[in-house]
Structures are given as C-alpha cells and as structure tokens.
Amino acid sequence: xxxxxxxxxxxxxxxxxxxxxxxxxxxxxxxxxxxxxxxxxxxxxxxxxxxxxxxxxxxxxxxxxxxxxxxxxxxxxxxxxxxxxxxxxxxxxxxxxxxxxxxxxxxxxxxxxxxxxxxxxxxxxxxxxxxxxxxxxxxxxxxxxxxxxxxxxxxxxxxxxxxxxxxxxxxxxxxxxxxxxxxxxxxxxxxxxxxxxxxxxxxxxxxxxxxxxxxxxxxxxxxxxxxxxxxxxxxxxxxxxxxxxxxxxxxxxxxxxxxxxxxxxxxxxxxxxxxxxxxxxxxxxxxxxxxxxxxxxxxxxxxxxxxxxxxxxxxxxxxxxxxxxxxxxxxxxxxxxxxxxxxxxxxxxxxxxxxxxxxxxxxxxxxxxxxxxxxxxxxxx
Amino acid sequence: xxxxxxxxxxxxxxxxxxxxxxxxxxxxxxxxxxxxxxxxxxxxxxxxxxxxxxxxxxxxxxxxxxxxxxxxxxxxxxxxxxxxxxxxxxxxxxxxxxxxxxxxxxxxxxxxxxxxxxxxxxxxxxxxxxxxxxxxxxxxxxxxxxxxxxxxxxxxxxxxxxxxxxxxxxxxxxxxxxxxxxxxxxxxxxxxxxxxxxxxxxxxxxxxxxxxxxxxxxxxxxxxxxxxxxxxxxxxxxxxxxxxxxxxxxxxxxxxxxxxxxxxxxxxxxxxxxxxxxxxxxx
Numbered sequence: 001x002x003x004x005x006x007x008x009x010x011x012x013x014x015x016x017x018x019x020x021x022x023x024x025x026x027x028x029x030x031x032x033x034x035x036x037x038x039x040x041x042x043x044x045x046x047x048x049x050x051x052x053x054x055x056x057x058x059x060x061x062x063x064x065x066x067x068x069x070x071x072x073x074x075x076x077x078x079x080x081x082x083x084x085x086x087x088x089x090x091x092x093x094x095x096x097x098x099x100x101x102x103x104x105x106x107x108x109x110x111x112x113x114x115x116x117x118x119x120x121x122x123x124x125x126x127x128x129x130x131x132x133x134x135x136x137x138x139x140x141x142x143x144x145x146x147x148x149x150x151x152x153x154x155x156x157x158x159x160x161x162x163x164x165x166x167x168x169x170x171x172x173x174x175x176x177x178x179x180x181x182x183x184x185x186x187x188x189x190x191x192x193x194x195x196x197x198x199x200x201x202x203x204x205x206x207x208x209x210x211x212x213x214x215x216x217x218x219x220x221x222x223x224x225x226x227x228x229x230x231x232x233x234x235x236x237x238x239x240x241x242x243x244x245x246x247x248x249x250x251x252x253x254x255x256x257x258x259x260x261x262x263x264x265x266x267x268x269x270x271x272x273x274x275x276x277x278x279x280x281x282x283x284x285x286x287x288x289x290x291x292x293x294x295x296x297x298x299x300x301x302x303x304x305x306x307x308x309x310x311x312x313x314x315x316x317x318x319x320x321x322x323x324x325x326x327x328x329x330x331x332x333x334x335x336x337x338x339x340x341x342x343x344x345x346x347x348x349x350x351x352x353x354x355x356x357x358x359x360x361x362x363x364x365x366x367x368x369x370x371x372x373x374x375x376x377x378x379x380x381x
Numbered sequence: 382x383x384x385x386x387x388x389x390x391x392x393x394x395x396x397x398x399x400x401x402x403x404x405x406x407x408x409x410x411x412x413x414x415x416x417x418x419x420x421x422x423x424x425x426x427x428x429x430x431x432x433x434x435x436x437x438x439x440x441x442x443x444x445x446x447x448x449x450x451x452x453x454x455x456x457x458x459x460x461x462x463x464x465x466x467x468x469x470x471x472x473x474x475x476x477x478x479x480x481x482x483x484x485x486x487x488x489x490x491x492x493x494x495x496x497x498x499x500x501x502x503x504x505x506x507x508x509x510x511x512x513x514x515x516x517x518x519x520x521x522x523x524x525x526x527x528x529x530x531x532x533x534x535x536x537x538x539x540x541x542x543x544x545x546x547x548x549x550x551x552x553x554x555x556x557x558x559x560x561x562x563x564x565x566x567x568x569x570x571x572x573x574x575x576x577x578x579x580x581x582x583x584x585x586x587x588x589x590x591x592x593x594x595x596x597x598x599x600x601x602x603x604x605x606x607x608x609x610x611x612x613x614x615x616x617x618x619x620x621x622x623x624x625x626x627x628x629x630x631x632x633x634x635x636x637x638x639x640x641x642x643x644x645x646x647x648x649x650x651x652x653x654x655x656x657x658x659x660x661x662x663x664x
Contacts, residue, residue: 073564075560075563075564094563095560095563095564096563096564096565096566096567096568096572097566101564101565102560102561102564104557104560104561105557106555106557108555108557108558108560108561109558109561110558110561110562110576111558111580112579112580121562121565121567121575122565122566125565125566125567125571126566169561169565170564170565173565173566
C-alpha cells in the first residue's frame with residue numbers, strides 16, 4: 001500500500017511535455033440514485049486541459065462542476081467515460097495515487113497540526129527525505145507569504161491565511177494539476193479580489209495547471225486562460241474569457257456571464273454579411289454569426305455597455321432601436337437605464353460616468369439606442 | 382443585576398453540590414479517624430493509623446479492582462470505538478436511532494439487567510444447559526463466579542459511557558479533512574491513523590474518565606456475577622459499612638480509593654493529555 005504512483009521528480013519532468021494535455025475527460029458521465037431514480041449529475045463532459053493552463057469550470061450550483069472536479073481528483077468514480085492525467089488513464093486509480101492535489105472549499109486543514117506539519121503532510125506520505133521536505137516546505141511558505149508562521153495552528157489564523165496554507169499544502173507536492181474548489185468563497189470581497197491576483201501570480205510562478213471551480217463569473221473572467229461554462233451537467237461553452245463574454249454561444253451563457261440583453265425577431269434580409277432583424281417599424285438590428293435566411297426567427301444578445309443612448313437620432317450603419325426610458329439608476333461608476341421598446345422587450349443600458357455625471361435621459365424620455373453590428377450575436381436556442 | 386447573573390446561574394448547582402457532596406465528605410472524613418463501635422458510639426481520636434491498616438488488610442481487593450477496571454476499560458474501548466465510528470461515519474440519517482439503541486439498556490434498572498445476566502449465565506441456565514447436555518461443554522463448566530463474568534458485566538453496564546464521547550468526537554471530524562489526507566497521498570489506513578484517530582482521542586480520553594472510575598469502584602457486578610475470589614473494593618466498603626458497621630474503616634477505604642483514582646487520573650491526563658497525543662500524532 002505504500003507504493004505511490006507519483007514517481008521521481010526526473011520522471012515527472014520527462015512526462016511533462018507541453019504536447020501532452022494535463023487532463024483529459026472523455027465523455028464522462030456521473031449518475032447516482034436518488035429516491036429510487038437515476039439522476040445524472042454530469043451528462044457526458046469532454047474536456048482537454050493543457051499543461052500550465054489556468055482553467056475554470058464555471059456554473060451555477062448543481063451544474064455538475066464540483067462533481068466533475070471530484071472525478072478528476074478521484075473522489076468520485078465516473079459512471080461512464082474516462083479520466084486521463086498526462087495521457088495516463090486514471091479512471092480507476094484512488095485519490096491517494098493520483099498526482100493531482102486539491103484545495104478544498106472549506107480548506108479542510110488538519111486542525112491538530114500546525115502550519116508546517118500541514119504543509120509537510122503530503123511529502124511525508126511520499127517518503128521524501130526530511131532535508132528535502134524542510135527545503136520545499138520553507139520555499140512554498142515563502143511563496144504564499146507565510147514564513148514565520150510555521151508553528152501556528154489553523155484555528156489561530158485568519159481566513160485568508162488558512163486559504164494560503166491550503167494552497168501551500170497542495171502546491172508543495174508539485175502536482176501535475178492543482179484542483180481548486182471555490183477556494184475564495186469564504187473570504188470577504190476585498191480579500192477575495194486580492195487573492196484572485198495572488199493566485200494568478202502563484203500560478204505563473206509555479207507553472208502548474210490550475211483547474212478552478214467557481215460560480216462567480218467575475219472570478220473566472222479575471223483569472224482564467226480558458227473557461228468551461230457548465231449548466232445542468234453539460235458544458236454550454238468552452239473558450240477564453242473574452243470569447244465567452246463577447247460571444248456567448250447560448251442564452252444561458254449570455255445570461256449567466258455578466259448582464260445581457262436578449263432580443264428576438266425575424267430576419268428581414270441579409271446585408272453585407274449581417275442579418276437585418278426587424279423588431280418594430282423604425283427599428284433595425286444587424287446581427288453577426290451563423291447563416292440565416294429571410295423570415296427566420298432568431299434571438300440576438302447585446303451587452304448593456306455596448307449600447308449608446310441618446311435623445312437624438314444617431315446616424316451611421318448601426319443597429320438602432322427606439323424606446324422609452326422606464327428607469328434610471330445611478331450606480332457610481334455608471335448609470336443604468338432600463339428602456340422599454342415598442343414591441344414590449346426591455347433593454348438594459350450602462351453608460352459610464354466618465355465625462356459628466358448628469359444622465360443623458362430621464363425617466364419617460366423617448367430615446368434612441370444604438371450599437372455597432374458586430375456587438376450583437378445571433379445565438380442558438 | 383447584570384453582573385450577578387452569572388453567579389445566579391451557578392447558584393442552584395453549587396448549593397446542591399455543597400450540601401450533598403462537600404458536607405457528607407467532610408463528615409465521612411471526620412468519621413474515618415474516629416474510634417468506637419456502633420453500640421457505644423464513636424469518638425473522634427484522630428486515629429490516622431486506620432488508613433494504613435485498612436490498606437494493608439485489603440491490598441488484594443484494591444489491586445484487583447484496579448486490574449478489573451483497567452481490563453474492562455481496554456475492552457470497552459475495543460468494543461466502543463468501532464461502533465462509534467460506524468454510527469458517526471456510516472450511520473447516515475439513522476444516527477439518532479442507533480444512538481437510542483446504544484442507550485436502550487439505560488431504560489432498564491442497572492441491578493435488574495445484571496441479575497438477568499445471572500439467570501442467563503447460570504450453570505444450568507438457558508445458555509449453558511443445552512450446550513452441556515449436547516456434550517459441547519464439560520459438566521463443571523461455569524461462567525458465573527469468574528473474573529470473566531465480572532469484567533463482562535462491568536463492560537456491558539458501562540459501555541454506553543464509552544461509546545457516546547467517542548461518537549461525539551468522531552462526529553465532529555470533517556469528512557473533507559479525511560478526503561484531504563487521501564488527496565495528499567495517504568492510504569485509507571494512514572488517513573485513519575494520522576487524522577481520524579488523533580482527532581477522536583479527546584473522546585476516548587473522556588470515555589476512559591467516565592468508565593474507569595465507576596467501574597473500579599463498582600460493587601454490583603462483583604456482588605451479583607462474581608464469587609468470593611472476585612471481591613472488589615466496592616464490595617469491601619459496602620460490607621464494612623452495612624454489615625460490620627465499621628464506619629471508620631469503610632470511610633478510610635473510600636477516601637483511599639478516591640485518592641488513588643485521582644492520582645491515577647491526573648497521571649494519565651499528564652502522560653496522555655490531549656495536547657501531547659496530538660503532538661505525537663502530527664509527526
């Protein structure tokens with residue numbers, strides 16, 4: 001039982017070629033039985049996470065993101081499908097023999113051990129020489145800025161410090177991938193934002209693949225190289241933060257990431273690669289993406305900050321709609337307008353308070369909303 | 382009024398203990414050094430030699446009691462730990478049902494339970510008689526009046542006091558912490574010895590305190606299930622007091638027992654104190 005498939009550092013380095021993906025999930029399904037019924041928590045997820053990547057699994061609670069991560073860690077056995085770490089099938093390998101480490105949501109520090117012993121735990125199980133343990137624990141505590149606190153017990157530390165102990169305890173083993181399960185959830189906003197930047201710095205410094213589970217879209221956007229947006233046990237969209245934000249593939253992604261306006265109508269005609277959408281008599285909306293034919297019903301999304309609002313008719317090759325301001329909310333950084341369109345839809349518009357803080361329109365004003373055609377995308381249903 | 386409130390909380394219990402514990406103890410301490418007999422009355426003579434005399438006279442029973450208490454405690458841990466572990470980690474949503482089952486014997490009188498053991502284990506009782514007639518046991522085989530019966534009775538009667546504190550300690554162990562250990566390359570056995578066991582030791586410690594002391598001082602089990610060879614110090618005190626009416630000897634034995642157990646418990650706490658044990662386990 002003492003044989004651990006983690007190998008030596010040299011063997012590690014050899015198999016860590018950038019070509020081999022760090023983690024591969026192949027049609028992974030997780031089913032469990034609840035009240036006599038089979039429930040699928042994860043419905044066939046296929047992912048390839050590259051070496052050194054900061055990868056986020058983002059989605060609402062119950063979307064299967066934590067279950068997916070626990071299958072990578074080995075705490076859950078997939079009902080179907082395979083998990084590969086660096087090309088090696090580990091589907092049936094128990095967690096203690098997998099060379100990935102996890103940072104738990106509640107940290108799960110060992111309460112009866114001090115910081116040093118917590119961090120040294122993994123290396124001691126791997127039977128690393130005591131001098132080597134000393135060096136590596138010292139090194140990692142320096143990286144997470146906990147030098148001098150080795151003798152503290154977890155309960156004597158603040159939430160942010162415990163968080164860093166948890167991080168050090170996992171990172172010190174130089175794992176092939178670090179799995180983080182909503183690690184910042186218990187911290188207050190300021191500390192959370194500081195830790196986001198800190199985590200990104202540490203990840204760059206150690207160069208280890210990070211898989212980050214979160215329901216907080218801004219966290220995922222801030223830190224990730226790529227994001228998989230999950231919903232109802234499936235990956236809705238996979239892409240860089242920019243792609244996910246700018247070009248949401250589904251209505252769910254558009255709604256879950258940031259604020260988004262969803263407008264539906266029928267395609268009137270096609271003009272220079274854009275579909276021209278008819279909403280009301282005087283409105284025209286141009287949308288990118290996909291191939292459409294006239295008369296086809298489609299839905300488009302547009303982000304509130306992309307929309308200009310004015311009381312005079314704008315000119316140019318823009319998407320233009322008319323409406324009545326039904327609400328103006330001052331939010332410091334920007335004003336938020338809610339505009340009711342003639343055909344009943346409501347559009348949210350953010351206008352930055354950059355030049356002067358007086359609002360361009362008041363409640364009840366008739367306004368034109370306009371945006372560039374490339375900022376609205378037709379999305380799948 | 383506000384500053385008095387904490388004292389008011391402790392007042393009823395404090396008074397209760399003062400009247401029903403401290404006063405009788407002082408009284409018995411005084412009795413222990415008196416001389417005389419029940420007919421002519423006792424007089425205070427500060428006769429401290431009764432302590433040495435009583436201890437010498439009943440040295441065997443003292444040692445036997447300590448031995449029985451120790452063995453019964455060890456057996457209790459061996460039985461209680463797996464049970465508490467199972468309830469805490471595998472009990473699911475039926476935990477309280479299982480705990481109720483553990484406590485069920487308490488709803489039946491202590492003496493009644495022990496006496497019914499006597500029926501069950503009698504030389505020609507419902508358990509031994511069929512085995513003997515089937516030739517599986519020799520005719521003179523007996524369970525009652527043996528060390529085994531007394532220790533068995535002690536364990537049976539005090540087991541819940543060991544299970545409950547261990548259960549409480551195990552219940553508080555976060556399953557995520559065990560997962561963290563496995564994630565950090567600990568095999569199941571190591572996760573138990575390095576994490577679960579050390580974290581549950583305060584419960585074992587409490588269980589030992591709650592069982593060793595009453596088991597060592599017990600007289601019911603030795604009286605009902607044991608023979609003349611199994612007499613414990615509790616039986617001696619009972620006899621000296623109620624049968625021989627030798628109040629000073631009974632009181633002196635009681636205080637000696639109390640002192641011995643206090644010293645033992647403090648030594649135990651010092652040697653195996655929770656902090657020390659946890660320090661050792663962290664390595």
